[in-house]
Amino acid sequence: MFKRVMWATDGSEASDKTLEHLKEFVAQLDGELLVIYSEEFTLPGKGGGSLPRHADEDVVQDKIKRQVAELSQSGIPTRLEITTSKVGSAAHEIAEVAERERTDVIVVGTRGHTLLRGLLLGSVTQRLLQIAPCPVLAVPTRLDKKD
Amino acid sequence: MILICYDGSADSKAAVEHAGELFSGQPATVLTVWQPFVEALAHMPSGFGMAPGEIDYEAIDTATRQSAEKQAAEGAKLAREAGLDAQPKIREQQTTTADAILAEADVLNASAILMGSRGLTGLKSLFLGSVSHVVLQHADRTVLVVPSPDIATARKRQRHK
Numbered sequence: 001m002f003k004r005v006m007w008a009t010d011g012s013e014a015s016d017k018t019l020e021h022l023k024e025f026v027a028q029l030d031g032e033l034l035v036i037y038s039e040e041f042t043l044p045g046k047g048g049g050s051l052p053r054h055a056d057e058d059v060v061q062d063k064i065k066r067q068v069a070e071l072s073q074s075g076i077p078t079r080l081e082i083t084t085s086k087v088g089s090a091a092h093e094i095a096e097v098a099e100r101e102r103t104d105v106i107v108v109g110t111r112g113h114t115l116l117r118g119l120l121l122g123s124v125t126q127r128l129l130q131i132a133p134c135p136v137l138a139v140p141t142r143l144d145k146k147d
Numbered sequence: 148m149i150l151i152c153y154d155g156s157a158d159s160k161a162a163v164e165h166a167g168e169l170f171s172g173q174p175a176t177v178l179t180v181w182q183p184f185v186e187a188l189a190h191m192p193s194g195f196g197m198a199p200g201e202i203d204y205e206a207i208d209t210a211t212r213q214s215a216e217k218q219a220a221e222g223a224k225l226a227r228e229a230g231l232d233a234q235p236k237i238r239e240q241q242t243t244t245a246d247a248i249l250a251e252a253d254v255l256n257a258s259a260i261l262m263g264s265r266g267l268t269g270l271k272s273l274f275l276g277s278v279s280h281v282v283l284q285h286a287d288r289t290v291l292v293v294p295s296p297d298i299a300t301a302r303k304r305q306r307h308k
Contacts, residue, residue: 003168003169021289029169092306095302095306096306099303099306104168104169105165105169105291110283129264129279129283129292131302131305131306132294132302133294133299133302133303134294134299135165135169135291135292135293135294136291136292137169137259137289137290137291138283138286138289138290138291138292139289140286140287140288140289
């Protein structure tokens with residue numbers, strides 16, 4: 001049953017941990033994957049004077065490109081979309097793309113509780129859950145797994 | 148085993164439908180949570196205007212439980228129609244609905260919890276319902292949050308303003 005799956009990653013370690021689960025999920029659905037990363041800037045547009053939000057933006061993007069390659073190699077048709085948004089509107093960007101692409105489900109990682117219970121959801125994930133035009137699959141990614 | 152939270156609302160029906168599409172053929176428990184009357188009363192400082200002696204808690208709870216069973220059965224039927232190997236279940240809420248859901252998920256060791264987003268149309272569609280919010284914050288397992296078609300449409304309209 002063909003499904004359009006989107007993986008919204010913020011380039012964090014927590015997001016990275018959703019990869020295995022994501023692979024299984026998409027493969028089992030016989031789906032197609034769109035990986036989306038929203039590059040946040042401090043000012044609108046890339047034009048004059050704006051700075052990327054993450055100092056190591058290039059490193060993050062390289063990692064995501066490698067992840068996309070890994071997903072493709074595992075047999076899942078995978079595309080990458082890197083969008084630009086003002087700081088704080090990444091969720092809006094992601095929702096826009098999901099609507100345009102007629103995404104069936106958006107997969108996001110949750111931060112996982114370390115010492116800070118209640119910060120399970122990153123701010124983008126939280127916002128996305130409120131505005132997404134389709135179901136959202138929130139995958140727990142415990143950074144300090146204790147059993 | 149997936150756990151589908153069902154309360155008869157449009158978005159919980161949407162959750163059942165999507166469960167069928169995304170977790171096809173899997174065993175599913177369709178859960179309806181019910182609240183004992185004494186708990187409902189506890190949330191109303193002024194009470195319902197009834198003297199304690201007048202209330203037949205047992206009769207009310209029996210009726211509530213039956214209603215919940217009927218609802219869970221309806222949800223399970225929809226889930227089976229959607230291709231899931233579904234069974235209905237009801238659970239009594241001790242503290243909050245979210246806690247009941249999380250407790251059931253633990254008992255089942257559910258691979259995923261599925262629930263409606265429970266927004267309202269219009270501006271209010273931008274907010275996540277309180278139960279979904281709490282479950283998302285505390286679940287140690289995958290949670291699928293599903294907006295009903297009306298909510299999905301309202302959200303799109305909001306974004307295009």
